[in-house]
Amino acid sequence: xxxxxxxxxxxxxxxxxxxxxxLSDLTFTVREGQVAxxxxxxxxxxxxxxxxxxxxxxxxxxxxxxxxxxLDGLRPNEIAARGVIRTFxxxxxxxxxxxxxxxxxxxxxxxxxxxxxxxxxxxxxREEERRLREEAMEILSFAGLAHRREELGSALPYGExxxxxxxxxxxxxxxxxxxDEPVSGMNPSETAGFMKMVExxxxxxxxxxxxxxxxxxxxxxxxxxxxxxxxxxIAEGPPAEIQRNPEVIRAYLGHGANRAGG
Amino acid sequence: MRRWLPCIWVAFLVSVPLWMRNQYYLHILISTxxxxxxxxxxxxxxxxxxxxxxxxxxxxxxxxxxSALVSLGFDxxxxxxxxxxxxxxxxxxxxxxxxxxxxxxxxIIGRLSFRVRGAYFVIVTVSFAEVVKLVALNWVDxxxxxxxxxxxxxxxxxxxxxxxxxxxxxEPNYYLVLAVCLLSYLVIRRLVFSRAGRAFxxxxxxxxxxxxxxxxxxxxxxxxxxxxxxxxxxxxxLYAHYIKIVDPDIFLFIYTxxxxxxxxxxxxxxxxxxxxxxxxxxxxxxxxxEAARPEVQWIIYGLFMILIVFFLPDGxxxxxxxxxxxxxxxxxxxxxxxxx
Amino acid sequence: MDQFLQHILxxxxxxxxxxxxxxxxxxxxxxxxxxxxxxxxxxxxxxYVVFAVVVALEGNFFLALLLAVVLGAVLGGGIExxxxxxxxxxxxxxxxLVMIGAWIALQNTExxxxxxxxxxxxxxxxxxxxxxxxxSISWIRIFVFFAALxxxxxxxxxxxxxxxxxxxRATFQDRETAALMGxxxxxxxxxxxxxxxxxxxxxxxxxxxxxxxxxxMGDLAALKxxxxxxxxxxxxxxxxxxxxxxxxxxxxxxxxxISSGYRDAMGFLIIIAVLLFKPTGLFxxxxxxx
Numbered sequence: 001x002x003x004x005x006x007x008x009x010x011x012x013x014x015x016x017x018x019x020x021x022x023l024s025d026l027t028f029t030v031r032e033g034q035v036a037x038x039x040x041x042x043x044x045x046x047x048x049x050x051x052x053x054x055x056x057x058x059x060x061x062x063x064x065x066x067x068x069x070x071l072d073g074l075r076p077n078e079i080a081a082r083g084v085i086r087t088f089x090x091x092x093x094x095x096x097x098x099x100x101x102x103x104x105x106x107x108x109x110x111x112x113x114x115x116x117x118x119x120x121x122x123x124x125x126r127e128e129e130r131r132l133r134e135e136a137m138e139i140l141s142f143a144g145l146a147h148r149r150e151e152l153g154s155a156l157p158y159g160e161x162x163x164x165x166x167x168x169x170x171x172x173x174x175x176x177x178x179x180d181e182p183v184s185g186m187n188p189s190e191t192a193g194f195m196k197m198v199e200x201x202x203x204x205x206x207x208x209x210x211x212x213x214x215x216x217x218x219x220x221x222x223x224x225x226x227x228x229x230x231x232x233x234i235a236e237g238p239p240a241e242i243q244r245n246p247e248v249i250r251a252y253l254g255h256g257a258n259r260a261g262g
Numbered sequence: 263m264r265r266w267l268p269c270i271w272v273a274f275l276v277s278v279p280l281w282m283r284n285q286y287y288l289h290i291l292i293s294t295x296x297x298x299x300x301x302x303x304x305x306x307x308x309x310x311x312x313x314x315x316x317x318x319x320x321x322x323x324x325x326x327x328x329s330a331l332v333s334l335g336f337d338x339x340x341x342x343x344x345x346x347x348x349x350x351x352x353x354x355x356x357x358x359x360x361x362x363x364x365x366x367x368x369x370i371i372g373r374l375s376f377r378v379r380g381a382y383f384v385i386v387t388v389s390f391a392e393v394v395k396l397v398a399l400n401w402v403d404x405x406x407x408x409x410x411x412x413x414x415x416x417x418x419x420x421x422x423x424x425x426x427x428x429x430x431x432x433e434p435n436y437y438l439v440l441a442v443c444l445l446s447y448l449v450i451r452r453l454v455f456s457r458a459g460r461a462f463x464x465x466x467x468x469x470x471x472x473x474x475x476x477x478x479x480x481x482x483x484x485x486x487x488x489x490x491x492x493x494x495x496x497x498x499x500l501y502a503h504y505i506k507i508v509d510p511d512i513f514l515f516i517y518t519x520x521x522x523x524x525x526x527x528x529x530x531x532x533x534x535x536x537x538x539x540x541x542x543x544x545x546x547x548x549x550x551x552e553a554a555r556p557e558v559q560w561i562i563y564g565l566f567m568i569l570i571v572f573f574l575p576d577g578x579x580x581x582x583x584x585x586x587x588x589x590x591x592x593x594x595x596x597x598x599x600x601x602x
Numbered sequence: 603m604d605q606f607l608q609h610i611l612x613x614x615x616x617x618x619x620x621x622x623x624x625x626x627x628x629x630x631x632x633x634x635x636x637x638x639x640x641x642x643x644x645x646x647x648x649x650y651v652v653f654a655v656v657v658a659l660e661g662n663f664f665l666a667l668l669l670a671v672v673l674g675a676v677l678g679g680g681i682e683x684x685x686x687x688x689x690x691x692x693x694x695x696x697x698x699l700v701m702i703g704a705w706i707a708l709q710n711t712e713x714x715x716x717x718x719x720x721x722x723x724x725x726x727x728x729x730x731x732x733x734x735x736x737x738s739i740s741w742i743r744i745f746v747f748f749a750a751l752x753x754x755x756x757x758x759x760x761x762x763x764x765x766x767x768x769x770x771r772a773t774f775q776d777r778e779t780a781a782l783m784g785x786x787x788x789x790x791x792x793x794x795x796x797x798x799x800x801x802x803x804x805x806x807x808x809x810x811x812x813x814x815x816x817x818x819m820g821d822l823a824a825l826k827x828x829x830x831x832x833x834x835x836x837x838x839x840x841x842x843x844x845x846x847x848x849x850x851x852x853x854x855x856x857x858x859x860i861s862s863g864y865r866d867a868m869g870f871l872i873i874i875a876v877l878l879f880k881p882t883g884l885f886x887x888x889x890x891x892x
Contacts, residue, residue, distance in 0.1 A: 054474060056470065056473075075473070075478075076470075076473040076474055077473045077474075077476050077477055077478045077479065080473070080474055080475055080476035081476050085474060085475060085476075086474050087474075088470065088471065088474070092468060092470075092471050093468070093471070094463070094464060094467040094468050094471065095467060095468075096463075096467050097463060097467060101460065101463075104460055105460050105461070105463075105464045105472065105475065105477070106475050108457065108460065108461060108464070108472075108475055108476055108477050109475065109476040111457040113456060113457050113458075115453070115458050115485055118452055118453060118456040118457070118458055119449060119452055119453070121452060125456070128457075129456070129457075132457075168471070168475060169474075169475065171475070172474075172475040172476055
């Protein structure tokens with residue numbers, strides 16, 4: 001029996017802000033097709049880890065590899081070109097434009113039209129636009145947002161904005177999807193709907209790494225859970241193990257950060 | 263019906279010199295046209311890409327000076343005994359050089375924006391314009407400084423075998439300005455309704471998110487800056503060969519402000535907004551000329567700007583067209599084909 | 603060498619007032635994050651108040667200076683309350699546009715009232731300069747320098763020692779926490795804008811008698827203020843002070859050794875250079891105000 005190949009390898013990451021150590025010796029591996037979760041009390045360094053992986057932050061030490069190739073020094077859009085796509089913690093959509101256009105922007109990488117080709121209005125450009133628009137409609141249907149296509153991103157109710165975030169991320173054709181607190185602020189039925197979406201995404205072979213506080217969601221979808229506290233990993237393993245781990249329980253109770261959603 | 267409207271407008275505009283004999287009104291229309299080109303170019307950077315570029319008049323002026331200098335010719339004494347002489351060239355070449363020079367500086371500003379954003383970028387662009395003004399004022403050998411470049415030749419078209427046509431009169435200049443206006447509009451429209459345009463808007467609305475889905479933000483910022491600067495340079499070239507005098511006052515901050523008012527009041531991030539703004543602020547000063555002194559007019563414009571920001575923050579065009587937001591894609595019913 | 607010392611001395615005198623200008627703007631910029639285009643106009647306003655009192659009303663010079671600062675602060679507070687407060691929470695380009703509108707209105711009002719002709723302000727100091735070895739300095743400049751120092755020191759003390767100063771510093775560091783701790787953010791904003799504007803008016807009032815007064819004098823002053831803020835880092839009091847002196851000296855040296863036409867370019871070149879190489883400012887270690 002062979003485990004799936006490693007997709008994302010985080011090796012010895014350290015991040016310092018002046019004197020403050022946000023991440024220390026962070027090392028873990030997510031395998032192809034897995035759903036992994038990074039959990040931990042607030043301020044444990046989870047979003048910082050995301051920022052390093054996706055190129056928004058330089059680590060002081062350590063390395064991130066995706067499918068064997070190092071990601072250090074790459075800009076976020078170059079990392080995205082490798083198939084690593086993320087969402088952001090605060091609701092993050094293109095608020096001032098319609099939902100449909102949001103997804104079209106997500107499809108940016110799927111287009112090839114160069115400025116001079118655009119200016120000359122080559123037939124190839126028109127053909128590409130038509131194709132992109134069709135794909136955008138498919139993605140909106142997948143996310144259950146087709147009926148909202150004309151509305152502004154910022155006009156959507158909260159739960160649907162979060163769905164839109166994922167739709168935009170999916171449009172960018174991720175092979176590794178990083179979701180930063182995707183269900184925060186959602187009620188139980190919205191969360192359940194989201195968990196189904198995660199399964200649909202996993203069924204497409206996409207590897208997922210998420211940061212979440214909602215324990216029911218985390219334990220319900222994850223194959224691997226990595227627990228951070230104060231910038232360090234304190235536990236790592238399948239959900240069942242983690243739930244019983246005394247250090248984990250202490251970290252949460254000690255900081256009083258256990259959210260009601262769990 | 264909707265699709266014929268623009269054609270009717272264009273036909274109307276083309277017909278104007280045939281029935282409007284009043285030279286003064288023609289002059290106002292030509293000036294307004296030049297403003298419109300400049301405003302449209304600023305809108306690309308300010309409205310669509312969301313970059314707070316307040317040095318735009320620098321591109322306009324660089325276009326004007328370059329075009330003027332290329333068509334007038336100049337000599338520069340580079341050292342004892344060696345003087346670089348540049349012979350006068352045809353106006354159309356000067357015009358293209360003006361566009362290229364402005365575009366080049368647009369490229370520089372675009373690259374600078376990679377380092378700085380927001381309020382700092384405003385300051386860089388304003389400072390850039392001031393430095394250019396000071397150079398124009400002080401490098402007297404090249405630019406004649408405050409004595410201005412005079413007798414700039416108007417546009418001349420040569421038809422081999424048929425002779426030459428020189429644009430001394432207002433009518434041909436009107437058509438030239440109208441042609442550049444339409445061309446600029448088309449170029450901007452095409453860019454905006456495309457993948458590149460979406461990238462511009464994405465980086466305006468949420469830069470981090472844009473990057474995270476693979477938009478090369480720097481590249482598109484530079485593209486917007488180059489196109490924007492080049493079109494402003496074209497406006498400058500039109501100005502130089504129509505007014506036929508160029509002096510460092512062309513770089514005054516107040517002209518950038520004028521362009522900003524046109525774009526903001528008309529509707530930033532819309533295609534027609536800057537045109538509407540140019541029409542209003544091109545014609546208004548002339549209409550008010552009898553009624554109020556320039557200072558009073560400017561006070562009114564300042565207050566007007568404040569009122570627009572408070573009550574019509576998206577500008578006039580979106581308010582009037584009943585939609586609250588600038589449109590990104592063509593109206594429903596058009597296919598992507600027709601938009602292109 | 604004598605020339606060099608003279609330039610340095612002139613630069614230091616100029617720098618004192620420039621520092622006031624810069625401190626005012628860095629406070630506004632740092633606490634409120636507003637691109638304050640009216641800052642230059644408050645500078646001009648200060649100069650014009652002194653002109654009005656001394657020349658038109660034949661009043662006392664020192665009283666005029668005091669009045670300039672006070673009225674400048676009031677005007678600044680008024681601008682904040684009328685234009686910025688209603689837009690609290692709007693994007694930076696919105697506030698920028700409003701500030702541009704206010705700038706145009708203010709400058710043209712000044713133009714309307716006083717016409718474009720440059721005006722000189724009489725001052726009660728002797729005309730003959732004080733000569734100390736190789737350098738000479740006029741009495742008015744000595745006064746201006748020390749007055750600026752007093753104001754700088756006073757402001758510094760105010761921000762470090764007073765409750766209002768503490769509130770300002772708290773708002774600068776972390777607005778949300780400050781609000782949660784009971785700081786009245788609205789009041790802090792209005793006060794900061796008034797305070798900063800008062801300093802700008804002071805700078806204008808002090809430099810007006812040294813040079814001449816004309817309606818567009820604020821434009822260059824505003825840009826220099828921005829240069830100082832960028833050099834020192836947003837919200838960095840010490841940085842702005844040092845930046846003011848650096849700019850003053852750079853200008854004097856530039857005017858002396860390159861050409862007086864490019865004097866004003868110094869500020870802009872510094873801006874561009876700093877932003878390209880060290881965007882957080884030259885003195886970025888001290889990241890707080892005060």
